[in-house]
Amino acid sequence: KGAVRFENVEFAYDPKRPILKGVSFEVPAGKTVAIVGPSGAGKSTLSRLLFRFYDIQSGSITIDGQDIRDVTQDSLRSSIGMVPQDTVLFNDTIAYNIRYGRISATEAEMRNAAELAQIGPFIETLPEGYEAMVGERGLKLSGGEKQRVAIARTLLKAPPILILDEATSALDSATEHEIQSALDLVSRNRTTLVIAHRLSTIIGADDIIVLKDGVIAERGTHAKLLAKQ
Numbered sequence: 666k667g668a669v670r671f672e673n674v675e676f677a678y679d680p681k682r683p684i685l686k687g688v689s690f691e692v693p694a695g696k697t698v699a700i701v702g703p704s705g706a707g708k709s710t711l712s713r714l715l716f717r718f719y720d721i722q723s724g725s726i727t728i729d730g731q732d733i734r735d736v737t738q739d740s741l742r743s744s745i746g747m748v749p750q751d752t753v754l755f756n757d758t759i760a761y762n763i764r765y766g767r768i769s770a771t772e773a774e775m776r777n778a779a780e781l782a783q784i785g786p787f788i789e790t791l792p793e794g795y796e797a798m799v800g801e802r803g804l805k806l807s808g809g810e811k812q813r814v815a816i817a818r819t820l821l822k823a824p825p826i827l828i829l830d831e832a833t834s835a836l837d838s839a840t841e842h843e844i845q846s847a848l849d850l851v852s853r854n855r856t857t858l859v860i861a862h863r864l865s866t867i868i869g870a871d872d873i874i875v876l877k878d879g880v881i882a883e884r885g886t887h888a889k890l891l892a893k894q
């Protein structure tokens with residue numbers, strides 16, 4: 666479940682300046698496809714289009730064969746999870762931030778997601794545990810800790826489709842390595858679109874798409890694309 670297909674997608678924020686000029690690709694259910702390309706190529710725009718934040722001008726985007734224009738935005742939001750580059754947390758408790766999107770989750774489910782995201786041991790050292798406040802008047806979490814909260818949230822929500830938009834870009838390389846292993850766990854057996862700006866780092870992807878000037882300039886496996894460089 667969760668096969669994503671872009672078919673001849675054309676999109677422009679400003680009609681005089683096309684961003685995507687006929688982009689077609691598929692992310693088979695449960696597979697991981699990476700989109701790489703220079704800054705400004707339109708990578709993040711692809712993920713906004715999948716959420717239907719904007720309507721495309723031509724072509725189609727489907728999930729399991731269903732055109733997303735026929736799907737409510739609420740339904741899209743519940744079937745797609747996203748880990749962005751910089752997670753902004755709510756000024757509320759850690760538990761609230763992990764539960765966001767699945768408020769009905771039990772305490773045990775919430776803790777289990779935190780354990781899997783490798784944040785559990787850290788939270789349990791806090792006097793207030795999961796009820797500790799974060800944000801302005803609470804705990805100040807590091808970039809890596811915030812990403813772990815985002816990962817725990819995504820694990821709890823368990824969406825069929827996942828978007829990782831430069832999810833480790835803002836981290837130092839040691840932290841990036843740790844977060845990457847947590848991300849690998851979340852993306853396993855889940856339809857995943859990874860947005861990155863470097864080819865050298867997306868080793869796990871089943872397919873890599875290089876987006877340039879609004880079109881797919883190249884695609885293939887990691888080995889194939891590296892061999893060409």
Ligand code: ADP
Pocket residue numbers: 678679684702703704705706707708709710711
């Ligand atoms: P990437 O993720 O590959 O860096 P983006 O998808 O963020 O690229 O942006 C692609 C292009 O669209 C850029 O030129 C950017 O300036 C432009 N753009 C992005 N968001 C908007 C917006 N909301 N309104 C107008 N132009 C935008």
Ligand code: ADP
Pocket residue numbers: 829830831832833834835841848859860861862863865866867868
């Ligand atoms: P390099 O080692 O080539 O200097 P980095 O390791 O800093 O590059 O990573 C390059 C970019 O690719 C970063 O933005 C990184 O977050 C991104 N990236 C690589 N793999 C993934 C992934 N699976 N999910 C999210 N982002 C990824």
